[in-house]
Amino acid sequence: MSRYASNWGGAVAASNELKQMVHALHNEGIEVILDVVYNHTNEGFDRFPYLTSFRGIDNLVYYMVDVNNYKQLSDYSGCGNTLNCNHPVVVQLILDSLCHLVTEYHVDGFCFDLASILCRGIDGAPLACPPVVRAVTQDPILERFIKGDTGMKGAFVTCLSESADLYQVNQRKPFHGINFVIAHDGFTLYDLVAYNSKHNGANGEGGQDGSNDNFSWNCGVEGETNEAAVNAI
Incomplete structure (x- = not known):
């Protein structure tokens, strides 16, 4: 997308800037x-x-x-x-x-x-x-590869396959349920457990942008906190 280049620099600039961005994020462990x-x-x-x-x-x-x-x-x-x-x-x-x-x-x-x-x-x-x-x-x-603790791959697959260990007793099939956590249209995974509502003040839209159906929970404190009990949750 050449229009993503800074100062309308064109396709090559956009390509190089994307590479630079990924490199910079990797340097920060992201x-x-x-x-x-x-x-x-x-x-x-x-x-x-x-x-x-x-x-x-x-x-x-x-x-x-x-x-x-x-x-x-x-x-x-x-x-x-x-x-x-x-x-x-x-x-x-x-x-x-x-x-x-x-x-x-x-x-x-x-x-x-x-x-x-x-x-x-x-x-x-x-x-x-x-x-x-x-x-x-x-x-x-x-x-x-999916990062996980030793011996947890089987349990992860079971959950991803609609948790037959929990619901098979009721004759439930995988197509009866959906595993859903987050998507690109809503809260990030961090926001999902840090905020009860949107706080998109920096973009000038007063929190009116995006969906309100994030089903999030702030675990007791809205936003970032140093409270050990909240962070443990």
Whole structure:
């Protein structure tokens, strides 16, 4: 995004500044998790298309398309189009993109926006074993480790799989529940346990920006505190 460069410096400057930012954050012990959007593009929908790349290259390869209807582009993303993530060409595009961000910019990890799209086939139906997900997990550059205490991996997987040890007695299945902590649209994980409400004074919007449904708890004191009991919680 060349417009992100300081003083409108252009694409090369934007690229270099992003690298410098990641390097500076790493020097402070901060990892960089990048939010990536592979579920749709900016090219819009059939009624008002915005042709910039994939639709002109090969619409049937890059997008989920219903050729039997007048309105051809399938919209599972809610943004007018849906990237055909499990087509071999698109799988390679996504892999190349992720690997480039890791090797060139040293990004530490990714948050996949509307990741359920990555699990759909060419007809939009959910896949039992999506090729793009398998490719990411098997790529030597992209495979990741999760920090945890010794012997806790099994318990973590159980919780991530909807806690069958707690709910299976009621015949509950994984699709009956959702594990959700935070997203890029709300509080950070720190804010989630430090504030009961928003305090976005610095941006001039008086706390009116963003969602109010953060389901946060300040553990007894609003904001940062030196109280040992609160910090222990």
